[in-house]
Amino acid sequence: xxxxxxxxxxxxxxxxxxxxxxxxxxxxxxxxxxxxxxxxxxxxxxxxxxxxxxxxxxxxxxxxxxxxxxxxxxxxxxxxxxxxxxxxxxxxxxxxxxxxxxxxxxxxxxxxxxxxxxxxxxxxxxxxxxxxxxxxxxxxxxxxxxxxxxxxxxxxxxxxxxxxxxxxxxxxxxxxxxxxxxxxxxxxxxxxxxxxxxxxxxxxxxxxxxxxxxxxxx
Amino acid sequence: xxxxxxxxxxxxxxxxxxxxxxxxxxxxxxxxxxxxxxxxxxxxxxxxxxxxxxxxxxxxxxxxxxxxxxxxxxxxxxxxxxxxxxxxxxxxxxxxxxxxxxxxxxxxxxxxxxxxxxxxxxxxxxxxxxxxxxxxxxxxxxxxxxxxxxxxxxxxxxxxxxxxxxxxxxxxxxxxxxxxxxxxxxxxxxxxxxxxxxxxxxxxxxxxxxxxxxxxxx
Numbered sequence: 430x431x432x433x434x435x436x437x438x439x440x441x442x443x444x445x446x447x448x449x450x451x452x453x454x455x456x457x458x459x460x461x462x463x464x465x466x467x468x469x470x471x472x473x474x475x476x477x478x479x480x481x482x483x484x485x486x487x488x489x490x491x492x493x494x495x496x497x498x499x500x501x502x503x504x505x506x507x508x509x510x511x512x513x514x515x516x517x518x519x520x521x522x523x524x525x526x527x528x529x530x531x532x533x534x535x536x537x538x539x540x541x542x543x544x545x546x547x548x549x550x551x552x553x554x555x556x557x558x559x560x561x562x563x564x565x566x567x568x569x570x571x572x573x574x575x576x577x578x579x580x581x582x583x584x585x586x587x588x589x590x591x592x593x594x595x596x597x598x599x600x601x602x603x604x605x606x607x608x609x610x611x612x613x614x615x616x617x618x619x620x621x622x623x624x625x626x627x628x629x630x631x632x633x634x635x636x637x638x639x640x641x642x643x644x645x646x647x
Numbered sequence: 648x649x650x651x652x653x654x655x656x657x658x659x660x661x662x663x664x665x666x667x668x669x670x671x672x673x674x675x676x677x678x679x680x681x682x683x684x685x686x687x688x689x690x691x692x693x694x695x696x697x698x699x700x701x702x703x704x705x706x707x708x709x710x711x712x713x714x715x716x717x718x719x720x721x722x723x724x725x726x727x728x729x730x731x732x733x734x735x736x737x738x739x740x741x742x743x744x745x746x747x748x749x750x751x752x753x754x755x756x757x758x759x760x761x762x763x764x765x766x767x768x769x770x771x772x773x774x775x776x777x778x779x780x781x782x783x784x785x786x787x788x789x790x791x792x793x794x795x796x797x798x799x800x801x802x803x804x805x806x807x808x809x810x811x812x813x814x815x816x817x818x819x820x821x822x823x824x825x826x827x828x829x830x831x832x833x834x835x836x837x838x839x840x841x842x843x844x845x846x847x848x849x850x851x852x853x854x855x856x857x858x859x860x861x862x863x864x865x
Contacts, residue, residue, distance in 0.1 A: 520760045526846075528758055536754045539779065540746055540857040542738045561757065563781070618864070628744075628864055635860065639758040642856045646836070646846055 433465040434644045437503040439494055440470040441487050441510040442477030452614045453509045457637035464641060467503065469494055477510075477611075479550055484512055491515035499523055504644045507533075507636050511549060511608040513557040526643035530632035534606045535561040537635035541628060543603025546570070548593055550609045558608055567601040569608070570594075590617055594625045605629045651683040652862045655721040657712055658688040659705050659728040660695030670832045671727045675855035682859060685721065687712055695728075695829075697768055702730055709733035717741055722862045725751075725854045729767060729826040731775040744861035748850040752824045753779040755853035759846060761821025764788070766811055766839075766847075768827045776826055785819040787826070788812075808835055812843045823847045 438454050454466030471490040478484050492515045495506055505526040508516050513529025520527045535558040538545040544567035547554040554562070554569040572589035590612075594605055605627055607618060613633035622629040656672050672684030689708040696702050710733045713724055723744040726734050731747025738745045753776040756763040762785035765772040772780070772787040790807035808830075812823055823845055825836060831851035840847040 517760065526759065528760075532758065532760065536757055537857075537860055539754055540750065540861060541744065542735065542746075542750070622864070628861065630864065634864070638856050638860050639755070642755055642853065643758060643846065646840070646848065646852070 433463055434461075434504045434641070435502065436464050436466045436640055436644065437495075437498040437501075437506040438466050438468040439491055439498070439506065439508045439510075440468060441474065441491065441508070441514060443470055443472055443475045449614070453507075453610060453633045453636075456613060456631075456633045457507075457640070460634060460637045461641050464637070464644075467498070467501075469498060478512060478514060484514055488515045488518070492518050495519040495523065495527070499525060505640045507640050509610045509613075509633060509636070511555045511558065511610060511632055513555070516557075526640065528636060528639050528643070529557060530610045530636050531555045531557040531608065532561060533636040533639050534558065534608060534630050534632035537638065538562075538604050538606035538630045539565060541604040544601050546594070546597030546600070546602025546605050547608045548572070548590070548597060548605050548612075549607070550611075555608050558606065562606075567603075568597055570597050586615075587617070587620065590621055591624050594621050594627075594629070598625055598627055603627065607632050651681055652679075652722045652859065653720065654682050654684045654858055654862065655713075655716040655719075655724040656684050656686040657709055657716070657724065657726045657728075658686060659692065659709065659726070659732060661688055661690055661693045667832070671725075671828060671851045671854075674831060674849075674851045675725075675858070678852065678855045679859050682855070682862075685716070685719075687716060696730060696732060702732055706733045706736070710736050713737040713741065713745070717743060723858045725858050727828045727831075727851060727854070729773045729776065729828060729850055731773070734775075744858065746854060746857050746861070747775060748828045748854050749773045749775040749826065750779060751854040751857050752776065752826060752848050752850035755856065756780075756822050756824035756848045757783060759822040762819050764812070764815030764818070764820025764823050765826045766790070766808070766815060766823050766830075767825070768829075773826050776824065780824075785821075786815055788815050804833075805835070805838065808839055809842050812839050812845075812847070816843055816845055821845065825850050 511531035516529035547569040618631035729749035734747035836849035
């Protein structure tokens with residue numbers, strides 16, 4: 430038990446609900462039983478990150494939290510937000526592998542060798558995903574009516590997701606990269622994949638794969 | 648046992664040595680016990696792929712072999728060569744996930760968020776890696792004295808590898824992506840990583856991660 434890989438997970442929405450806090454850790458632990466996760470969230474952002482202002486507000490808090498968590502002894506750190514907030518900054522100073530959910534989702538989607546449609550909270554893809562995908566991105570969309578992480582479980586949300594993903598499909602996507610880790614908490618990737626007939630990349634699942642690869646290759 | 652994922656592996660050098668033929672399959676099965684690999688090689692290329700002419704000669708053979716293997720019932724197909732020979736063609740017609748070792752190595756290396764040095768059989772990076780890495784590629788190099796897959800186990804080869812990797816490091820690489828799956832057979836990635844102090848991506852190991860991700864996400 431003691432020789433499990435220890436993965437830190439930073440969540441970017443403030444909550445004292447341990448079930449919610451550990452939701453992404455549980456996904457990764459279920460995938461890789463040799464990983465033990467430790468999850469923390471930033472303070473004073475009960476609505477999370479959903480625009481430029483909330484992103485800018487979160488970054489210094491994430492940097493501080495990452496430094497604290499690294500000192501506790503971890504094998505790697507995953508920032509569970511598709512904007513990869515503060516990830517470059519943490520990578521500069523950290524001595525362990527560090528990854529953001531946006532990079533994870535984009536890189537995993539590229540492995541299919543098909544045009545990538547990005548489905549997130551915004552009609553624009555998160556910057557790190559846009560940069561990595563370049564001209565391999567066929568488009569970006571958001572489920573209508575979804576503005577922040579709280580709207581995801583509203584009635585009718587699944588149909589909004591399907592409509593947005595179908596729209597990406599019709600505009601040329603051969604694979605869908607999810608661009609919000611709140612979608613991972615919902616478990617929407619396999620549902621969408623079945624309904625639209627395309628592979629759908631879950632950013633937290635993808636993150637689990639990359640983190641294990643990096644932690645094992647150190 | 649019967650519900651293991653079945654992964655086909657295409658090797659691009661002709662050999663009737665079953666130990667050699669299954670060498671990459673063994674690496675992936677050791678990583679992921681829920682994957683069973685089936686390896687085949689192309690005919691009449693005892694020296695493998697090491698330049699444009701041998702690449703062009705191999706492509707139609709790989710396409711045919713891939714179609715044959717898919718008909719036998721597989722969950723995915725990995726072309727174990729960093730030039731990704733015929734991979735785009737197979738992806739167009741195959742109903743299962745298909746990946747080449749070059750794409751796998753490049754994408755895994757990008758997860759580190761650092762400039763990528765490419766270490767292969769050639770002073771030029773394989774085309775698919777060059778395209779994916781773009782300006783995130785800091786340089787490419789080859790171990791001096793290594794011309795084809797047979798030279799890899801010659802005496803002194805390890806020092807040639809270290810010198811080439813150090814050269815990439817000095818020119819700005821923060822991670823090394825190996826660009827020849829013969830290097831995976833040698834098991835050089837962990838040796839190099841220890842000697843030069845940078846992460847070194849093994850293309851077959853990376854391929855195992857991506858293939859499992861895609862086969863599980865179908």
